[in-house]
Amino acid sequence: MTGRVDAVCVSGADLLPLPGRRPDRSGISKRPVAGRIAVGTLGLDGDVQVNRKYHGGEGQAVYAYAQEDADLWIAELGRELPPGMFGENLRTTELDLTGALLGERWRVGTTLLEVTAPRIPCATLARFWDEPQLVKRFTARGASGAYLRVLETGEVAADDEVTVVARPDHEVTIGLAFRAFTTQKYRITELEPALPHLPDKDRAKVAGKIARRIAPIL
Numbered sequence: 389m390t391g392r393v394d395a396v397c398v399s400g401a402d403l404l405p406l407p408g409r410r411p412d413r414s415g416i417s418k419r420p421v422a423g424r425i426a427v428g429t430l431g432l433d434g435d436v437q438v439n440r441k442y443h444g445g446e447g448q449a450v451y452a453y454a455q456e457d458a459d460l461w462i463a464e465l466g467r468e469l470p471p472g473m474f475g476e477n478l479r480t481t482e483l484d485l486t487g488a489l490l491g492e493r494w495r496v497g498t499t500l501l502e503v504t505a506p507r508i509p510c511a512t513l514a515r516f517w518d519e520p521q522l523v524k525r526f527t528a529r530g531a532s533g534a535y536l537r538v539l540e541t542g543e544v545a546a547d548d549e550v551t552v553v554a555r556p557d558h559e560v561t562i563g564l565a566f567r568a569f570t571t572q573k574y575r576i577t578e579l580e581p582a583l584p585h586l587p588d589k590d591r592a593k594v595a596g597k598i599a600r601r602i603a604p605i606l
Contacts, residue, residue: 389552391483393496394455395420395471396544398435414512418472420479424543427499432477432544446537447504447587452478453533454485460531465519475513476533483550485534486563491556491585498542500553504587506532506566532566535587558582577601 399415415436426433430449437444453476458469471479478496494501509532514522526532558581565582568575576597583591583598 389483391550392481393478393544393546393548393550394481395479395546396425396432397421397472397477397479398425398432400434400436414516416475416512416516418475418477420471420546422546424497424545426541426543427497427538428541429538431538435477445587445589447589448535449538450478450501450536451476451507451533452480452483452485452536454483454531455479455481457485457531457533460529473517474533475516478544480550483552486531486561486566488534488562489555489558490560490562490565490579490582491558492552493539493554494536495549495551495553497544497548498540499538499544500540500542501536502539502585503534503562504537504585505535505590506562506569507535508532508566508569527570530563530566532562534562537585537587556582556585574601 397418397420399418400421418435421434427450429446431437431444432450437448451474453474458474458479462469488503490503490505492503494503509523509526511523513526514520519525560579560582564575565579568579576594579586579594580598583595586594
C-alpha cells in the first residue's frame with residue numbers, strides 16, 4: 389500500500405495568538421515548507437507544539453491529514469483549506485487514514501513512522517477556522533487524521549512516497565479508536581490489542597478504562 393506526501397508543514401515562529409486563554413498561543417497554524425525537512429523523535433525541524441498536555445510528545449510527534457478528507461470539508465464549507473489548515477505536518481494523498489491500523493508502519497522519505505492515535509478535535513481548531521460548530525461537525529464526520537511516532541529519524545519532503553511496510557495483527561483502526569474516544573465510548577475495550585501502540589501519555593489511561601469495563605461484578 390502506497391501513498392504520497394503532498395506537502396510538509398511546520399508552524400515555525402508563526403504562532404496563533406489566543407487572547408484571554410491559556411496557553412495564550414498555539415502552533416496549529418502551519419505552512420508548507422520547501423526542501424527536505426529533518427524529523428527527530430519529537431517532530432519536524434521548525435515545528436512547535438505549545439500545549440504539550442494535548443499535543444506533541446513522542447507518540448504525537450507527527451500529524452498527517454488526507455487531502456481526500458480535506459476535499460470533503462472544502463465542498464461542505466465552500467472555502468479553501470490548503471495544507472497546514474488542519475494543523476497537520478503531512479498532507480497526504482492515496483492513503484485511507486481513517487482505515488489505518490494503530491501500529492502500522494510507514495516509510496516516508498528516510499524516516500520510519502508508526503500510526504499511534506486519532507486526533508480529537510478541540511476548540512482551538514474551531515477558533516482557527518472561525519467555525520463555531522466545527523468540533524461537533526468534525527466529531528460527527530470522524531475523519532480525524534493520524535498521529536505518528538518516529539521510529540527512525542531522517543528527512544521528509546513533498547512528493548515523497550508513503551509506503552506502508554508493516555501492519556499489526558489486529559483490527560483497531562484510526563476510525564474505531566476515534567469513535568471509542570468520542571461518540572462510542574462503550575467500545576473502549578476494543579482498543580486493547582492496540583494498547584502498546586498508543587502514545588505513552590494515553591496508554592495507562594485507556595488501560596484503566598478498559599479494566600473498569602471488563603472487571604467482574606462482585
